[in-house]
Amino acid sequence: MAKTLFDKVWDAHVVDAIENGPQILYIDKHLIHEVTSPQAFNELKQRNIPVFRPDQIVATADHNTPTLNQHLPIKDELSRNQLEQLSKNCAENNITLYELGHKYNGIVHVIAPELGITQPGMTIVCGDSHTSTHGAFGTIAFGIGTSQVAQVFASQSLLLTKPKSLRVNVNGKLNKGVLPKDVILYIISQVGTNAGTGYFCEYAGDVFENMSMEGRMTVCNMSIEMGARGGMIAPDETTFNYIKGREFAPKGEEFDKKVAYWKTLPSDKEAKFDKEYTFKAEDIEPMITFGTNPGMGMSVSxxxxxxxxxxxxxxxxxxxxxxxxxxxxxxxxxxxxxxxxxxxxxxxxxxxxxxxxxxxxxxxxxxxxxxxxxxxxxxxxxxxxxxxxxxxxxxxxxxxxxxxxxxxxxxxxxxxxxxxxxxxxxxxxxxxxxxxxxxxxxxxxxxxxxxxxxxxxxxx
Known part of the structure; x- marks a missing residue:
């Protein structure tokens, strides 16, 4: 049976399932930061449950961090407490943390791809809605709530109902001055902020194929603003070239083996989607929003x-x-x-x-x-x-x-x-x-x- 990219990655991670019900999905990488993790750590402590696989968790400080004088003590008490708590929790549970000042510190959805942590075919979660960014690599990546953060800490798995599939196609040549951000703002302005509710979205067509990985990350990042659970783009040579040689990417023969597997992930030609949209690249101009949700957008003209x-x-x-x-x-x-x-x-x-x-x-x-x-x-x-x-x-x-x-x-x-x-x-x-x-x-x-x-x- 023909499968979508989403089906292939999802099905490869199902640990167990209830017929016509939820499934237990294995999680490859769990990204955490200072805002949504403290309550989850406390829940495990109260119930005397250890973190199951700390080596599959990566932490960074990003949301509350000042962007001036990071070498000085943090003035804001709440921010300071949250960052101190993250450091303490990571030390107690043997979790890798890139804290303020570390050469790998940064926004969670920026550092994981640039370090080669994010790879095609993975499942990635984080207590942050814009985890969908990592879908640019052909990864099932989505944001989770604090109770689910605790669930992944305890079991490296999540109990989930499989979302439906959506495909957004954009073909043609983009106009001058139109960047990936304009492409996703245009899509959301056309379909609305609820079009993706209950779906995982795949972006397809030569506009996305011709984008850099950074551009693809921008597009997938805003899938959540369309209401989707996440967004994905099929891995290709652009993906493999981006990953190769990065700090935590596979090396040598192992990398070649991974690439051979990653090449099997794109959606089969006969694969059917539950919903599809198609747009022309020529219709997209530089975009701006005028309202109070991302769907309220228009071309600047x-x-x-x-x-x-x-x-x-x-x-x-x-x-x-x-x-x-x-x-x-x-x-x-x-x-x-x-x-x-x-x-x-x-x-x-x-x-x-x-x-x-x-x-x-x-x-x-x-x-x-x-x-x-x-x-x-x-x-x-x-x-x-x-x-x-x-x-x-x-x-x-x-x-x-x-x-x-x-x-x-x-x-x-x-x-x-x-x-x-x-x-x-x-x-x-x-x-x-x-x-x-x-x-x-x-x-x-x-x-x-x-x-x-x-x-x-x-x-x-």
């Missing part, structure tokens, strides 16, 4: 729709926008380039390419936050730091930063922020802050101009 709906109107009221309004020339005082969606070296290269030789607008506060210590080092080694600093930008230290404002990086109340992060919910970047999601290129252009511009017109 469009005007805000004139939808009559109470929640739609409430969203526009929060954002201070009107139906039929264009956002071009809208003044913007804050720009954030970072988050697990767009904080890899490719994102900073893209921004630097536009920024080089220009100066940041005086009204703009721009935070450039790399996703890891390794990305930070690459930015310096490649001379990008001097490009940013010459233009008046501030390069900060790695962390989740202003994506979710659990740290000191908050957008002030009432201010607009063009952000490369993944969510534009009310107050997501700070109480009363107004988030406009965009690509690294749009973020860079906004910072230079001090307002939203139609980047397509500049590039043509």
């Amino acid at each position: 469009e005007t805000i729709p004139k939808t009559n709906d109470t929640s739609f109107e409430k969203s526009l009221d929060y954002m201070g926008f009107k139906k039929g309004e264009s956002l071009i020339n809208k003044p913007i005082n804050y720009v954030f380039l970072g988050s697990c969606t767009n904080s890899r070296i490719e994102d900073f290269r893209e921004a630097a390419k536009y920024i080089k030789g220009k100066k940041k607008a005086e009204n703009v506060t721009a935070w450039l936050v790399p996703g890891s210590k390794q990305v930070e080092a690459q930015i310096i080694d490649e001379g990008l730091k001097s490009i940013f600093e010459d233009a008046g930008f501030e390069l900060r230290q790695p962390g989740c930063s202003a994506c979710l404002a659990m740290n000191e990086d908050k957008i002030p109340q009432g201010e607009y922020c063009v952000s490369t992060s993944n969510r534009n919910f009310e107050g997501r970047q700070g109480q009363g802050a107004k988030t406009i999601l965009a690509s690294p290129l749009m973020a860079a252009a906004t910072a230079i101009e001090g307002k939203i511009i139609n980047i397509s017109q500049q590039l043509n």
Whole structure:
């Protein structure tokens, strides 16, 4: 029987199953950070249950970490306590931890791929919704709640109902200035934020085949914003070349054996999906959001729709926008380039390419936050730091930063922020802050101009 990529990986990890009921799925890698793990560790301690397979867990500090002066004691008491608790829990349970200052420290969904921990055909979980990022490697990766974190600690398995399958096809040639972030924002704007509910999504077509691994990670990262449990892209030569030689990737003959297996994972040609969508690359332009969920997006050249709906109107009221309004020339005082969606070296290269030789607008506060210590080092080694600093930008230290404002990086109340992060919910970047999601290129252009511009017109 023909199988999808998702079927192949899922079926290979089923430990046991109840007929027409849930299944026990084995988990290859469990990623943890300081926010969702303390309660799970406490539950195990209270019940006197040991961590079953600590060698399959990797921990990092990212959500609450400051992005300035990381060598100094953390000022915020809650953040300091959470990071200290993570260190203590990892030491007690013999778990690898990349804490603040470690050369491998960074955002959990940035460090695992760059270290070669994430590999095709795996199952990966983390107490973080954007675990779907790892699906770019042909991996079943998804976020879990704290009680499930405890379940994986205790058994290295999860009791789950198998999701249905969805495929999103995008074929053709992308327009100038259209980045992977624009592709996923376009898809979500077309299908809505509930289209993927109950499904695991596979992205297919030559647009994804031609993307770098970093671009694929951006797309899979935002599968959750479409309502999907996770997103996947079939592994290919681009995947294998990215993994080869990384710190924890298989080496030599073992790598060749793995590649032979990974090549069997793509969906069979006759495989049937429960739902499918198809889009043309030519229809996608640089995107921005105008509302308070990621589905409220439009190309930068469009005007805000004139939808009559109470929640739609409430969203526009929060954002201070009107139906039929264009956002071009809208003044913007804050720009954030970072988050697990767009904080890899490719994102900073893209921004630097536009920024080089220009100066940041005086009204703009721009935070450039790399996703890891390794990305930070690459930015310096490649001379990008001097490009940013010459233009008046501030390069900060790695962390989740202003994506979710659990740290000191908050957008002030009432201010607009063009952000490369993944969510534009009310107050997501700070109480009363107004988030406009965009690509690294749009973020860079906004910072230079001090307002939203139609980047397509500049590039043509």
